[in-house]
Amino acid sequence: MSQDVLLVLTAIGLFSLVSQWLAWRLKVPAILFLLASGLLMGPVSGVLDPDALFGDLLFPFISLAVAVIIFEGSLTLNFDEIRGHGVVVRNLISLGLLIIWLLIALLAHFLVGLHWELAVLFGAIMTVTGPTVVMPMLQAVRPTRAVANILRWEGILVDPLGAIFAVITFSVVVATQTSTHWIELLAHLLRLLGTGLAVGLLGGWAWGWALRRYWVPQFLHNVATLLVVFAVFAISNVIAHESGLLAVTAMGVWLANARGIHIRSLLDFKESLSILLISALFILLAARLQFDQLSALGWPALLLILGIQCVARPLKVAACTVGSSLGWRERAMIGWIGPRGIVAAAISAVFAERLLAQDVADAQLLVPLAFTVIAGTVVIQSLTARPLAKALGVAAPAPEGVLILGVNSFAIALGKVLKEAGFTVVVADNDWDSLRDARMAGLRTYYGNPMSNHAERTLDLSGIGRLFAMSRNTEFNRLACTYFAHQFGRREVFMLPVSMVSEDGRSNSKTKPSMELPGRRLFAEDVSLAKLLSYISRGAEIKATRLSETYDFEQFLADGDQQRILLAAWNDKGRLAPYSKRWESFLEPGWTIASLSLKEPAARETLNR
CATH class of the missing domain: 3.40.50.720 (NAD(P)-binding Rossmann-like Domain)
Structure with missing residues:
Protein backbone atom coordinates (compact mmCIF):
# COMPACT_ATOMS: atom_id res chain seq x y z
CA MET A 1 0.00 0.00 0.00
CA SER A 2 2.89 2.34 0.82
CA GLN A 3 4.24 1.86 -2.71
CA ASP A 4 0.84 2.74 -4.17
CA VAL A 5 0.75 5.93 -2.10
CA LEU A 6 4.25 6.82 -3.25
CA LEU A 7 3.27 6.33 -6.89
CA VAL A 8 0.15 8.49 -6.50
CA LEU A 9 2.11 11.30 -4.85
CA THR A 10 4.71 11.11 -7.60
CA ALA A 11 1.95 11.21 -10.22
CA ILE A 12 0.53 14.36 -8.62
CA GLY A 13 3.94 16.00 -8.90
CA LEU A 14 4.39 14.91 -12.51
CA PHE A 15 0.93 16.08 -13.55
CA SER A 16 1.64 19.40 -11.82
CA LEU A 17 4.88 19.80 -13.77
CA VAL A 18 3.33 18.83 -17.11
CA SER A 19 0.39 21.19 -16.53
CA GLN A 20 2.67 24.13 -15.78
CA TRP A 21 4.87 23.33 -18.78
CA LEU A 22 1.91 23.11 -21.15
CA ALA A 23 0.58 26.40 -19.81
CA TRP A 24 3.95 28.04 -20.41
CA ARG A 25 4.25 26.53 -23.85
CA LEU A 26 0.74 27.39 -25.04
CA LYS A 27 0.46 30.71 -23.15
CA VAL A 28 -2.80 29.83 -21.44
CA PRO A 29 -3.62 29.73 -17.73
CA ALA A 30 -2.26 26.61 -16.04
CA ILE A 31 -5.53 26.21 -14.18
CA LEU A 32 -7.13 24.57 -17.23
CA PHE A 33 -4.55 21.78 -17.36
CA LEU A 34 -4.55 21.38 -13.58
CA LEU A 35 -8.33 21.01 -13.59
CA ALA A 36 -8.15 18.44 -16.39
CA SER A 37 -5.39 16.56 -14.53
CA GLY A 38 -7.43 16.45 -11.34
CA LEU A 39 -10.53 15.18 -13.12
CA LEU A 40 -8.48 12.60 -15.01
CA MET A 41 -6.77 11.28 -11.88
CA GLY A 42 -9.92 11.46 -9.78
CA PRO A 43 -13.43 10.78 -11.11
CA VAL A 44 -12.31 9.55 -14.55
CA SER A 45 -9.68 6.94 -13.65
CA GLY A 46 -10.17 6.60 -9.91
CA VAL A 47 -6.40 6.58 -9.35
CA LEU A 48 -6.53 9.48 -6.90
CA ASP A 49 -8.93 9.61 -3.96
CA PRO A 50 -7.68 12.50 -1.81
CA ASP A 51 -9.89 11.63 1.16
CA ALA A 52 -8.63 8.04 1.27
CA LEU A 53 -5.03 9.05 0.56
CA PHE A 54 -4.69 11.73 3.23
CA GLY A 55 -7.52 10.84 5.59
CA ASP A 56 -7.90 13.32 8.43
CA LEU A 57 -4.80 15.19 7.25
CA LEU A 58 -6.39 16.34 3.98
CA PHE A 59 -8.07 19.50 5.17
CA PRO A 60 -5.32 20.54 7.58
CA PHE A 61 -2.99 20.31 4.57
CA ILE A 62 -5.40 22.29 2.39
CA SER A 63 -5.84 24.89 5.13
CA LEU A 64 -2.08 25.37 5.50
CA ALA A 65 -1.68 25.57 1.72
CA VAL A 66 -4.39 28.22 1.49
CA ALA A 67 -2.70 30.12 4.32
CA VAL A 68 0.56 30.16 2.37
CA ILE A 69 -1.19 31.28 -0.83
CA ILE A 70 -3.02 34.11 0.92
CA PHE A 71 0.13 35.17 2.77
CA GLU A 72 2.05 35.33 -0.49
CA GLY A 73 -0.67 37.44 -2.07
CA SER A 74 -0.74 39.84 0.87
CA LEU A 75 3.02 40.37 0.52
CA THR A 76 2.28 42.25 -2.72
CA LEU A 77 -0.25 44.55 -1.03
CA ASN A 78 1.96 47.60 -0.68
CA PHE A 79 -0.04 50.75 0.01
CA ASP A 80 2.36 52.93 -1.97
CA GLU A 81 1.79 50.74 -5.03
CA ILE A 82 -1.98 51.03 -4.65
CA ARG A 83 -1.68 54.81 -4.71
CA GLY A 84 0.70 54.71 -7.65
CA HIS A 85 -1.41 52.93 -10.27
CA GLY A 86 -4.10 55.41 -11.13
CA VAL A 87 -7.72 56.09 -10.33
CA VAL A 88 -9.12 53.27 -12.46
CA VAL A 89 -7.09 50.57 -10.67
CA ARG A 90 -7.98 52.08 -7.31
CA ASN A 91 -11.67 52.05 -8.21
CA LEU A 92 -11.56 48.47 -9.49
CA ILE A 93 -10.08 47.12 -6.25
CA SER A 94 -12.35 49.14 -3.95
CA LEU A 95 -15.71 50.18 -5.39
CA GLY A 96 -15.47 47.54 -8.09
CA LEU A 97 -14.91 44.80 -5.54
CA LEU A 98 -18.15 45.71 -3.76
CA ILE A 99 -20.09 45.96 -7.03
CA ILE A 100 -19.00 42.57 -8.34
CA TRP A 101 -19.68 41.00 -4.93
CA LEU A 102 -23.26 42.22 -4.84
CA LEU A 103 -23.97 41.35 -8.48
CA ILE A 104 -22.58 37.81 -8.23
CA ALA A 105 -24.45 37.25 -4.96
CA LEU A 106 -27.71 38.29 -6.65
CA LEU A 107 -27.02 36.06 -9.66
CA ALA A 108 -26.14 33.08 -7.45
CA HIS A 109 -29.32 33.49 -5.42
CA PHE A 110 -31.81 34.05 -8.23
CA LEU A 111 -30.26 31.85 -10.94
CA VAL A 112 -28.82 28.94 -8.95
CA GLY A 113 -31.10 29.23 -5.95
CA LEU A 114 -28.41 29.47 -3.24
CA HIS A 115 -29.59 30.61 0.18
CA TRP A 116 -28.69 34.20 0.88
CA GLU A 117 -25.89 33.40 3.34
CA LEU A 118 -24.15 31.13 0.86
CA ALA A 119 -24.86 33.43 -2.10
CA VAL A 120 -23.22 36.33 -0.27
CA LEU A 121 -20.20 34.17 0.57
CA PHE A 122 -19.96 32.84 -2.99
CA GLY A 123 -20.02 36.40 -4.31
CA ALA A 124 -17.15 37.33 -1.99
CA ILE A 125 -15.07 34.33 -3.11
CA MET A 126 -15.62 35.18 -6.78
CA THR A 127 -14.26 38.73 -6.38
CA VAL A 128 -10.74 37.35 -6.71
CA THR A 129 -9.13 37.51 -10.17
CA GLY A 130 -5.56 36.46 -9.52
CA PRO A 131 -2.40 37.13 -11.57
CA THR A 132 -1.83 33.41 -12.17
CA VAL A 133 -4.64 33.45 -14.73
CA VAL A 134 -4.51 37.08 -15.87
CA MET A 135 -0.82 37.21 -16.83
CA PRO A 136 -0.82 34.30 -19.33
CA MET A 137 -3.95 35.73 -20.89
CA LEU A 138 -2.33 39.14 -21.34
CA GLN A 139 0.70 37.52 -22.98
CA ALA A 140 -1.56 35.79 -25.49
CA VAL A 141 -3.89 38.76 -26.11
CA ARG A 142 -1.23 41.52 -26.17
CA PRO A 143 -3.61 44.45 -25.62
CA THR A 144 -2.49 48.07 -25.65
CA ARG A 145 -0.34 49.21 -22.77
CA ALA A 146 -3.11 51.12 -20.98
CA VAL A 147 -5.41 48.09 -20.98
CA ALA A 148 -2.63 45.67 -20.03
CA ASN A 149 -1.43 47.78 -17.11
CA ILE A 150 -4.91 48.14 -15.64
CA LEU A 151 -5.67 44.42 -15.91
CA ARG A 152 -2.25 43.44 -14.58
CA TRP A 153 -2.39 45.60 -11.47
CA GLU A 154 -6.03 44.84 -10.81
CA GLY A 155 -5.15 41.13 -10.77
CA ILE A 156 -2.14 41.64 -8.51
CA LEU A 157 -3.86 43.88 -5.96
CA VAL A 158 -7.36 42.38 -5.89
CA ASP A 159 -5.89 38.94 -5.17
CA PRO A 160 -5.07 39.67 -1.49
CA LEU A 161 -7.86 42.23 -1.08
CA GLY A 162 -10.47 39.79 -2.37
CA ALA A 163 -9.10 37.08 -0.10
CA ILE A 164 -9.36 39.41 2.92
CA PHE A 165 -12.91 40.31 1.94
CA ALA A 166 -13.84 36.63 1.51
CA VAL A 167 -12.38 35.76 4.92
CA ILE A 168 -14.34 38.56 6.61
CA THR A 169 -17.54 37.53 4.82
CA PHE A 170 -16.96 33.93 5.86
CA SER A 171 -16.51 35.06 9.46
CA VAL A 172 -19.87 36.82 9.31
CA VAL A 173 -21.58 33.74 7.86
CA VAL A 174 -20.05 31.51 10.53
CA ALA A 175 -21.08 33.95 13.23
CA THR A 176 -24.69 33.91 12.02
CA GLN A 177 -24.72 30.12 12.36
CA THR A 178 -23.43 30.07 15.94
CA SER A 179 -25.14 33.16 17.37
CA THR A 180 -28.85 33.79 17.74
CA HIS A 181 -28.84 37.34 19.08
CA TRP A 182 -27.33 40.30 17.30
CA ILE A 183 -25.18 41.13 20.33
CA GLU A 184 -23.75 37.60 20.32
CA LEU A 185 -23.27 37.87 16.57
CA LEU A 186 -21.39 41.16 16.92
CA ALA A 187 -19.28 39.85 19.80
CA HIS A 188 -18.38 36.69 17.87
CA LEU A 189 -17.46 38.68 14.79
CA LEU A 190 -15.35 41.14 16.76
CA ARG A 191 -13.57 38.25 18.44
CA LEU A 192 -12.73 36.69 15.09
CA LEU A 193 -11.57 39.95 13.55
CA GLY A 194 -9.76 41.14 16.65
CA THR A 195 -7.90 37.88 17.15
CA GLY A 196 -6.90 37.55 13.51
CA LEU A 197 -5.69 41.13 13.24
CA ALA A 198 -3.90 41.09 16.60
CA VAL A 199 -2.08 37.79 16.08
CA GLY A 200 -1.22 38.62 12.46
CA LEU A 201 0.08 42.12 13.15
CA LEU A 202 2.01 40.93 16.19
CA GLY A 203 3.51 38.07 14.19
CA GLY A 204 4.42 40.41 11.33
CA TRP A 205 6.02 42.91 13.69
CA ALA A 206 8.00 40.23 15.54
CA TRP A 207 9.22 38.54 12.37
CA GLY A 208 10.13 41.86 10.78
CA TRP A 209 12.00 42.82 13.95
CA ALA A 210 13.98 39.58 13.77
CA LEU A 211 14.80 40.06 10.09
CA ARG A 212 15.94 43.66 10.58
CA ARG A 213 18.40 42.51 13.26
CA TYR A 214 19.72 39.70 11.06
CA TRP A 215 18.87 37.05 13.62
CA VAL A 216 18.07 34.66 10.80
CA PRO A 217 20.71 33.91 8.13
CA GLN A 218 19.74 34.52 4.55
CA PHE A 219 19.70 30.85 3.59
CA LEU A 220 17.05 30.15 6.26
CA HIS A 221 14.70 33.02 5.34
CA ASN A 222 12.45 30.89 3.16
CA VAL A 223 12.00 27.97 5.52
CA ALA A 224 11.77 30.16 8.61
CA THR A 225 9.15 32.41 7.01
CA LEU A 226 7.08 29.38 6.07
CA LEU A 227 7.17 28.05 9.63
CA VAL A 228 6.27 31.46 11.08
CA VAL A 229 3.25 31.62 8.75
CA PHE A 230 2.16 28.18 9.93
CA ALA A 231 2.62 29.23 13.56
CA VAL A 232 0.61 32.44 13.18
CA PHE A 233 -2.16 30.56 11.38
CA ALA A 234 -2.35 27.81 14.01
CA ILE A 235 -2.12 30.09 17.07
CA SER A 236 -4.83 32.40 15.76
CA ASN A 237 -7.14 29.46 15.03
CA VAL A 238 -6.60 28.07 18.53
CA ILE A 239 -7.55 31.40 20.12
CA ALA A 240 -10.51 32.06 17.82
CA HIS A 241 -11.62 29.36 15.41
CA GLU A 242 -11.56 30.44 11.72
CA SER A 243 -9.41 33.53 12.37
CA GLY A 244 -6.18 32.03 10.99
CA LEU A 245 -6.60 33.16 7.38
CA LEU A 246 -7.17 36.74 8.48
CA ALA A 247 -4.08 36.50 10.70
CA VAL A 248 -1.70 35.43 7.91
CA THR A 249 -3.18 38.13 5.67
CA ALA A 250 -2.54 40.80 8.30
CA MET A 251 0.99 39.48 8.77
CA GLY A 252 1.73 39.67 5.05
CA VAL A 253 0.34 43.21 4.74
CA TRP A 254 2.45 44.33 7.71
CA LEU A 255 5.64 42.90 6.19
CA ALA A 256 4.81 44.34 2.77
CA ASN A 257 4.63 47.87 4.21
CA ALA A 258 7.30 47.64 6.93
CA ARG A 259 10.48 49.67 6.53
CA GLY A 260 13.91 48.11 6.46
CA ILE A 261 12.79 44.64 5.36
CA HIS A 262 13.99 43.19 2.04
CA ILE A 263 10.58 42.05 0.86
CA ARG A 264 12.05 40.57 -2.33
CA SER A 265 13.74 37.81 -0.34
CA LEU A 266 10.37 36.94 1.17
CA LEU A 267 8.80 36.88 -2.29
CA ASP A 268 11.54 34.45 -3.31
CA PHE A 269 10.12 32.15 -0.66
CA LYS A 270 6.88 32.04 -2.62
CA GLU A 271 8.65 31.28 -5.89
CA SER A 272 10.47 28.35 -4.28
CA LEU A 273 7.29 26.72 -3.05
CA SER A 274 4.06 27.98 -4.48
CA ILE A 275 4.21 26.55 -8.01
CA LEU A 276 4.27 22.95 -6.82
CA LEU A 277 2.06 23.68 -3.81
CA ILE A 278 -0.66 25.46 -5.77
CA SER A 279 -0.54 22.92 -8.59
CA ALA A 280 -0.81 19.94 -6.26
CA LEU A 281 -3.56 21.64 -4.28
CA PHE A 282 -5.67 22.31 -7.35
CA ILE A 283 -5.27 18.73 -8.60
CA LEU A 284 -6.35 17.40 -5.20
CA LEU A 285 -9.39 19.67 -5.11
CA ALA A 286 -10.39 18.81 -8.68
CA ALA A 287 -9.98 15.09 -7.95
CA ARG A 288 -12.60 15.36 -5.19
CA LEU A 289 -15.22 16.56 -7.65
CA GLN A 290 -17.86 14.16 -8.93
CA PHE A 291 -19.44 14.45 -12.35
CA ASP A 292 -22.90 14.07 -10.86
CA GLN A 293 -22.21 17.15 -8.74
CA LEU A 294 -21.27 19.15 -11.82
CA SER A 295 -24.13 17.86 -13.95
CA ALA A 296 -26.62 18.54 -11.15
CA LEU A 297 -25.86 22.25 -11.43
CA GLY A 298 -27.26 22.20 -14.98
CA TRP A 299 -28.33 25.25 -16.93
CA PRO A 300 -28.45 27.59 -13.92
CA ALA A 301 -24.67 27.28 -13.58
CA LEU A 302 -24.18 28.11 -17.26
CA LEU A 303 -26.47 31.12 -16.89
CA LEU A 304 -24.43 32.18 -13.87
CA ILE A 305 -21.23 32.06 -15.90
CA LEU A 306 -22.80 34.15 -18.67
CA GLY A 307 -24.20 36.56 -16.10
CA ILE A 308 -20.79 37.09 -14.53
CA GLN A 309 -19.09 37.36 -17.92
CA CYS A 310 -21.60 39.54 -19.77
CA VAL A 311 -23.32 41.51 -16.99
CA ALA A 312 -21.46 41.67 -13.69
CA ARG A 313 -17.94 42.28 -14.97
CA PRO A 314 -18.91 44.89 -17.61
CA LEU A 315 -21.08 46.78 -15.10
CA LYS A 316 -18.23 46.81 -12.59
CA VAL A 317 -15.80 48.22 -15.15
CA ALA A 318 -18.33 50.76 -16.44
CA ALA A 319 -18.88 52.13 -12.93
CA CYS A 320 -15.17 52.22 -12.11
CA THR A 321 -14.06 54.00 -15.30
CA VAL A 322 -16.52 56.90 -15.18
CA GLY A 323 -14.61 60.11 -15.78
CA SER A 324 -11.44 58.35 -16.93
CA SER A 325 -9.62 59.00 -20.19
CA LEU A 326 -10.30 55.47 -21.44
CA GLY A 327 -12.37 55.14 -24.59
CA TRP A 328 -15.29 52.77 -24.92
CA ARG A 329 -13.12 50.24 -26.73
CA GLU A 330 -10.62 50.04 -23.86
CA ARG A 331 -13.47 49.83 -21.34
CA ALA A 332 -15.10 47.01 -23.28
CA MET A 333 -11.82 45.08 -23.37
CA ILE A 334 -11.21 45.52 -19.64
CA GLY A 335 -14.82 44.56 -18.99
CA TRP A 336 -14.38 41.27 -20.82
CA ILE A 337 -11.22 40.00 -19.09
CA GLY A 338 -11.59 38.95 -15.47
CA PRO A 339 -10.98 35.20 -15.03
CA ARG A 340 -11.20 33.52 -11.64
CA GLY A 341 -8.21 31.56 -10.40
CA ILE A 342 -6.67 29.13 -7.97
CA VAL A 343 -7.13 31.29 -4.88
CA ALA A 344 -10.91 31.28 -5.34
CA ALA A 345 -10.94 27.49 -5.77
CA ALA A 346 -8.80 26.85 -2.70
CA ILE A 347 -10.76 29.21 -0.46
CA SER A 348 -14.08 27.72 -1.56
CA ALA A 349 -12.89 24.22 -0.58
CA VAL A 350 -11.83 25.30 2.91
CA PHE A 351 -14.99 27.30 3.51
CA ALA A 352 -17.25 24.52 2.22
CA GLU A 353 -15.75 21.97 4.60
CA ARG A 354 -16.35 24.26 7.58
CA LEU A 355 -19.91 25.04 6.51
CA LEU A 356 -20.76 21.38 5.90
CA ALA A 357 -19.67 20.63 9.46
CA GLN A 358 -22.24 23.19 10.62
CA ASP A 359 -25.00 21.84 8.32
CA VAL A 360 -25.31 25.09 6.37
CA ALA A 361 -27.85 24.77 3.58
CA ASP A 362 -26.43 24.39 0.03
CA ALA A 363 -22.83 24.19 1.34
CA GLN A 364 -22.25 21.10 -0.81
CA LEU A 365 -22.78 23.24 -3.93
CA LEU A 366 -20.04 25.75 -3.11
CA VAL A 367 -17.02 23.85 -4.49
CA PRO A 368 -18.53 22.44 -7.73
CA LEU A 369 -20.12 25.81 -8.47
CA ALA A 370 -16.82 27.61 -7.87
CA PHE A 371 -14.93 25.22 -10.15
CA THR A 372 -17.59 25.56 -12.84
CA VAL A 373 -17.37 29.35 -12.81
CA ILE A 374 -13.55 29.26 -12.77
CA ALA A 375 -13.35 26.88 -15.73
CA GLY A 376 -16.10 28.70 -17.61
CA THR A 377 -14.61 32.18 -17.32
CA VAL A 378 -11.10 31.00 -18.18
CA VAL A 379 -12.22 29.03 -21.24
CA ILE A 380 -14.52 31.75 -22.59
CA GLN A 381 -11.96 34.49 -22.18
CA SER A 382 -9.02 32.44 -23.45
CA LEU A 383 -10.90 31.68 -26.68
CA THR A 384 -12.40 35.11 -27.30
CA ALA A 385 -10.09 37.75 -25.81
CA ARG A 386 -7.61 37.97 -28.69
CA PRO A 387 -10.25 38.15 -31.48
CA LEU A 388 -12.16 40.72 -29.43
CA ALA A 389 -9.03 42.83 -28.94
CA LYS A 390 -8.45 42.84 -32.70
CA ALA A 391 -12.09 43.68 -33.42
CA LEU A 392 -12.04 46.57 -30.95
CA GLY A 393 -8.71 47.84 -32.21
CA VAL A 394 -6.99 47.55 -28.83
CA ALA A 395 -4.58 44.77 -29.82
CA ALA A 396 -1.09 46.18 -29.71
CA PRO A 397 0.87 46.14 -32.99
CA ALA A 398 3.85 43.85 -33.38
CA PRO A 399 6.14 44.92 -30.53
CA GLU A 400 9.50 46.35 -31.59
Missing part, protein backbone atom coordinates in the same frame (compact mmCIF):
# COMPACT_ATOMS: atom_id res chain seq x y z
CA GLY A 401 10.79 47.45 -28.18
CA VAL A 402 13.80 45.98 -26.41
CA LEU A 403 14.39 44.37 -23.03
CA ILE A 404 18.06 44.94 -22.20
CA LEU A 405 19.47 42.45 -19.71
CA GLY A 406 22.42 43.86 -17.80
CA VAL A 407 23.27 47.45 -16.91
CA ASN A 408 26.55 48.99 -18.03
CA SER A 409 27.69 52.17 -19.72
CA PHE A 410 27.12 50.79 -23.22
CA ALA A 411 23.67 49.38 -22.41
CA ILE A 412 22.61 52.76 -21.04
CA ALA A 413 23.94 54.59 -24.10
CA LEU A 414 22.20 52.21 -26.50
CA GLY A 415 18.98 52.35 -24.50
CA LYS A 416 18.93 56.15 -24.66
CA VAL A 417 19.39 56.15 -28.43
CA LEU A 418 16.62 53.60 -28.97
CA LYS A 419 14.28 55.45 -26.63
CA GLU A 420 14.91 58.73 -28.44
CA ALA A 421 14.05 56.91 -31.68
CA GLY A 422 10.63 56.06 -30.24
CA PHE A 423 11.13 52.47 -29.12
CA THR A 424 10.07 51.06 -25.76
CA VAL A 425 13.15 50.16 -23.73
CA VAL A 426 13.34 48.38 -20.37
CA VAL A 427 16.63 47.68 -18.62
CA ALA A 428 16.73 44.80 -16.12
CA ASP A 429 19.44 43.97 -13.60
CA ASN A 430 19.99 42.66 -10.08
CA ASP A 431 22.33 45.54 -9.19
CA TRP A 432 20.40 48.43 -7.64
CA ASP A 433 23.30 50.89 -7.87
CA SER A 434 23.81 50.24 -11.57
CA LEU A 435 20.10 50.66 -12.23
CA ARG A 436 20.28 54.09 -10.62
CA ASP A 437 22.43 55.28 -13.53
CA ALA A 438 19.88 53.90 -16.00
CA ARG A 439 17.02 55.64 -14.22
CA MET A 440 18.93 58.93 -14.20
CA ALA A 441 19.33 58.49 -17.96
CA GLY A 442 15.53 58.38 -18.26
CA LEU A 443 15.21 54.66 -18.95
CA ARG A 444 12.57 52.33 -17.51
CA THR A 445 14.16 49.78 -15.23
CA TYR A 446 13.34 46.51 -13.50
CA TYR A 447 15.24 45.53 -10.37
CA GLY A 448 15.48 41.78 -10.06
CA ASN A 449 15.53 38.64 -12.16
CA PRO A 450 13.35 39.16 -15.28
CA MET A 451 12.71 35.40 -15.38
CA SER A 452 11.24 35.23 -11.87
CA ASN A 453 7.59 34.84 -10.92
CA HIS A 454 7.75 38.34 -9.49
CA ALA A 455 8.77 39.66 -12.91
CA GLU A 456 5.99 37.67 -14.56
CA ARG A 457 3.54 39.55 -12.35
CA THR A 458 5.03 43.04 -12.28
CA LEU A 459 7.42 43.50 -15.23
CA ASP A 460 5.54 45.44 -17.89
CA LEU A 461 6.61 44.09 -21.28
CA SER A 462 3.99 45.98 -23.29
CA GLY A 463 5.61 47.03 -26.55
CA ILE A 464 8.65 44.81 -25.93
CA GLY A 465 9.38 42.30 -28.68
CA ARG A 466 13.03 41.31 -28.35
CA LEU A 467 15.80 40.68 -25.85
CA PHE A 468 19.35 42.05 -25.85
CA ALA A 469 21.23 39.90 -23.31
CA MET A 470 24.40 41.82 -22.51
CA SER A 471 25.12 41.22 -18.84
CA ARG A 472 28.59 40.23 -17.62
CA ASN A 473 27.35 36.71 -16.79
CA THR A 474 27.45 34.47 -19.86
CA GLU A 475 25.38 31.66 -18.36
CA PHE A 476 22.75 34.11 -17.16
CA ASN A 477 22.55 35.53 -20.68
CA ARG A 478 22.10 32.06 -22.14
CA LEU A 479 19.39 31.24 -19.61
CA ALA A 480 17.57 34.48 -20.39
CA CYS A 481 17.69 33.77 -24.13
CA THR A 482 16.24 30.31 -23.57
CA TYR A 483 13.50 31.71 -21.35
CA PHE A 484 12.44 34.60 -23.59
CA ALA A 485 12.78 32.64 -26.84
CA HIS A 486 9.36 31.18 -26.12
CA GLN A 487 7.77 34.58 -25.53
CA PHE A 488 9.51 36.62 -28.24
CA GLY A 489 10.53 33.88 -30.66
CA ARG A 490 14.07 32.57 -31.10
CA ARG A 491 14.83 35.02 -33.90
CA GLU A 492 14.15 37.95 -31.54
CA VAL A 493 16.49 37.02 -28.69
CA PHE A 494 20.06 38.26 -29.04
CA MET A 495 23.12 37.50 -26.95
CA LEU A 496 26.32 39.54 -26.76
CA PRO A 497 29.52 37.64 -25.83
CA VAL A 498 31.16 38.98 -22.69
CA SER A 499 34.65 38.66 -24.17
CA MET A 500 36.37 37.26 -27.22
CA VAL A 501 39.18 35.86 -25.05
CA SER A 502 38.95 33.29 -22.28
CA GLU A 503 40.63 33.67 -18.90
CA ASP A 504 43.77 31.81 -20.03
CA GLY A 505 44.24 34.26 -22.89
CA ARG A 506 43.17 31.90 -25.64
CA SER A 507 40.41 32.43 -28.15
CA ASN A 508 37.13 31.63 -26.49
CA SER A 509 35.18 29.13 -28.59
CA LYS A 510 32.05 29.83 -26.58
CA THR A 511 31.82 33.27 -28.15
CA LYS A 512 31.79 32.02 -31.73
CA PRO A 513 28.49 31.78 -33.57
CA SER A 514 26.90 28.38 -33.09
CA MET A 515 23.57 26.78 -33.62
CA GLU A 516 23.78 25.74 -29.97
CA LEU A 517 23.30 29.31 -28.84
CA PRO A 518 19.80 29.85 -27.46
CA GLY A 519 19.57 33.10 -29.40
CA ARG A 520 21.13 35.07 -32.23
CA ARG A 521 24.51 36.80 -32.08
CA LEU A 522 24.15 40.47 -31.18
CA PHE A 523 26.19 42.72 -33.51
CA ALA A 524 29.16 41.56 -35.62
CA GLU A 525 31.19 38.42 -34.94
CA ASP A 526 34.21 40.35 -33.64
CA VAL A 527 32.19 42.46 -31.18
CA SER A 528 32.00 41.65 -27.48
CA LEU A 529 30.82 43.46 -24.37
CA ALA A 530 34.42 44.04 -23.33
CA LYS A 531 35.19 45.71 -26.66
CA LEU A 532 32.13 47.96 -26.48
CA LEU A 533 32.90 49.01 -22.91
CA SER A 534 36.47 49.72 -23.95
CA TYR A 535 35.19 52.03 -26.67
CA ILE A 536 32.86 53.82 -24.27
CA SER A 537 35.64 54.30 -21.71
CA ARG A 538 37.71 56.05 -24.38
CA GLY A 539 34.99 58.52 -25.25
CA ALA A 540 33.17 56.71 -28.04
CA GLU A 541 29.61 57.81 -28.76
CA ILE A 542 26.63 56.26 -30.50
CA LYS A 543 25.72 58.27 -33.57
CA ALA A 544 22.52 58.05 -35.60
CA THR A 545 22.89 58.50 -39.37
CA ARG A 546 19.87 58.76 -41.66
CA LEU A 547 20.06 57.32 -45.17
CA SER A 548 18.63 59.30 -48.08
CA GLU A 549 18.44 59.22 -51.85
CA THR A 550 21.80 60.97 -52.04
CA TYR A 551 23.41 59.11 -49.14
CA ASP A 552 22.73 55.39 -49.34
CA PHE A 553 24.07 52.46 -47.37
CA GLU A 554 27.07 51.95 -49.63
CA GLN A 555 28.10 55.57 -49.18
CA PHE A 556 27.65 55.22 -45.43
CA LEU A 557 30.01 52.23 -45.37
CA ALA A 558 32.52 54.00 -47.58
CA ASP A 559 32.63 57.02 -45.26
CA GLY A 560 33.29 54.91 -42.17
CA ASP A 561 36.50 53.62 -40.67
CA GLN A 562 37.49 50.20 -39.44
CA GLN A 563 36.96 51.17 -35.81
CA ARG A 564 33.26 51.91 -36.26
CA ILE A 565 30.85 49.32 -34.86
CA LEU A 566 27.41 48.98 -36.45
CA LEU A 567 24.67 48.44 -33.87
CA ALA A 568 21.09 48.77 -35.12
CA ALA A 569 18.89 50.39 -37.73
CA TRP A 570 15.27 51.54 -37.82
CA ASN A 571 12.86 53.13 -40.26
CA ASP A 572 9.97 55.58 -40.05
CA LYS A 573 7.43 52.75 -39.77
CA GLY A 574 8.84 51.71 -36.41
CA ARG A 575 10.74 48.63 -37.53
CA LEU A 576 13.94 47.89 -35.62
CA ALA A 577 16.72 45.69 -37.01
CA PRO A 578 19.84 44.85 -34.97
CA TYR A 579 22.99 44.59 -37.08
CA SER A 580 23.22 41.63 -39.43
CA LYS A 581 24.93 40.81 -42.70
CA ARG A 582 21.53 41.10 -44.39
CA TRP A 583 21.36 44.84 -43.83
CA GLU A 584 22.42 45.68 -47.37
CA SER A 585 19.44 43.73 -48.74
CA PHE A 586 16.79 45.96 -47.16
CA LEU A 587 18.36 49.20 -45.86
CA GLU A 588 17.11 51.96 -48.11
CA PRO A 589 16.50 55.71 -47.91
CA GLY A 590 14.51 56.51 -44.78
CA TRP A 591 16.38 54.10 -42.53
CA THR A 592 18.52 55.38 -39.66
CA ILE A 593 21.70 53.56 -38.60
CA ALA A 594 23.15 53.67 -35.08
CA SER A 595 26.89 53.09 -34.84
CA LEU A 596 29.54 53.40 -32.15
CA SER A 597 32.48 55.57 -33.15
CA LEU A 598 35.50 57.08 -31.43
CA LYS A 599 35.54 60.84 -31.60
CA GLU A 600 39.25 61.60 -31.81
CA PRO A 601 41.98 59.96 -33.90
CA ALA A 602 44.24 59.93 -30.81
CA ALA A 603 41.73 57.80 -29.01
CA ARG A 604 41.66 55.39 -31.92
CA GLU A 605 45.43 55.04 -31.84
CA THR A 606 45.30 54.38 -28.11
CA LEU A 607 42.72 51.68 -28.67
CA ASN A 608 44.88 49.98 -31.28
CA ARG A 609 47.89 49.71 -28.95
